[in-house]
Amino acid sequence: MTFTLYNDVLDAECYKVRLLAALLGLSPRIAAVEAHPGAGHRAADFLALNPAGTLPVAAAGDLVLSGAPAILVWMAAAHDVTDRWYPRDPGPMAQVQAWLETASALAATAGALRREALLEHPAPSGAAQSAEALLRRMELHLLLQGMGGRGWLVGTHPTVADIACFADVALAPDAGIALDPYPALHAWTLRLRALPDFLEMPGIAPLHALVDPLTGHR
C-alpha cells in the first residue's frame, strides 16, 4: 500500500519519514509543501488535512497521520515484515517509545537552534544547554550499548528510534553544535549513514558519495 507524504525538503521531521521510507524500500507519493518562505503549512487546504498546521503528514486512503513519530511507527508496523524496525517485544517496544520522546525533545532544542540559524525563527532560551544534555545522554547510552555489543539505541538492529533521533543529531552542526565531544554518537551516525539505501538531505551526506568514481573505493 502506498501513501502520500506532505513534505518539505529542508524540514528535519519530514526527512525522518523519507529516510525510513527509503530504508524500507517504500516510495510514497510526495506532495511538496513549501513551509518557508511560502508558509504552505498555513494554507487552508493543508489546514483542512492537519488543523495543527505541522509537517509531515501522511495520508493513506482514509488514514491521515501527522507528526514524524506516528508516521514512523505506522510505516514500520505496516510495512516491515521482519518486525525489526518496530520491535513487538514489550521491553524493546517501550524503549523505542522512550527514544521517540527523546527525539521530540531533540527537535525542540537542537532542531529549534537549526531553524534559528537557517530561518531566524528564535529558539527557546536554554535550548543549547538542553540540547547538550540530550546529546550527552545519547552519548552515554550508545557508549554502554557498544560495550554490550549493541550498535543501536535499542538492541542490535536499527529501529524507528534511531531514525527519529538521527536527523537532529546529524544536522546539529548546522545549528552550531559541534559533535566532536561525542565519539560514540559520531560512530553511530556513521553506521546509520552506511545502511543500504540510506537517503541524504541537505546537510547530511551519504557515505557512498565519497566513493571514488574511478576506482570504486571509499
Next chain:
Amino acid sequence: MTPCPVALSRDLPPGGVKRVFARGRELALWRGASGQVAAWDNRCPHRGMRLSHGFVRGDRLACLYHGWQYGTDGTCAHIPAHPELCPPATIRATGCDAAEAGGVIWVAPEGYAAPPELPRGLVALRSLTFRCDAARLARICGLEAAPVLYLPDHPSLVILPNPLPGGQVEAHVLTAPLPAADRVAAVHLTEALRRAAEAEETA
C-alpha cells in the same frame, strides 16, 4: 613539552577524520587505510576549507571543497580539476608530529616529544568533555593539574586531560583491564566526576 592526548586510537578507525585541538591549535586528525595517523593544521592550503570536513581515500586526505588530495607526508598528490598535473611540492598541508602509544593518539604541536610513560596494559574507556578547565578537573579528582591523572580514590582509572579552547577540557580515560560490569561502573564514575566538576563551576 609533553605532547597532547587528542583522541583514543579506537575512536579514529582507518578512513576516519576528525577535528582536534592541541594547545589551542586546531587540527584535522585522520587515519589512512593502512593505519597511519596524521595531524595537520585544519585548513586546506588551496582555499582554507577545514580539512576535518574532508574525506579519506586510501592513504590520502581529500578536501571537501575542491577535492585536492594530500598524502600522509602532507604534500598535495592530486588536483581533480587538473588530473594530468603533477602538483608542485610546495603545495603541502602543514602538520604536527602525531604518534600512537597506549591506545592514545598524541600530537606534539611544538615539535617531537615523547608521550609520557604509562603503566602497561591500560585499556581505553572513553573520551568526554568537561565544561571546566584542566585545573578544576584535576582538583575534583583530588590532584594537582598534571599530564597524567592517577585517581587516588579509583586506582584502576587514569585520566589524560587535554585543554580545549573556551575553558573546556577533554578527558581521555583509560582503565586497568576490568570485568565488563566494572567497566560500566567506571563509565558512570566519569559521569559523576563531570557532574561534580561542572556543579563546582556554576556554584
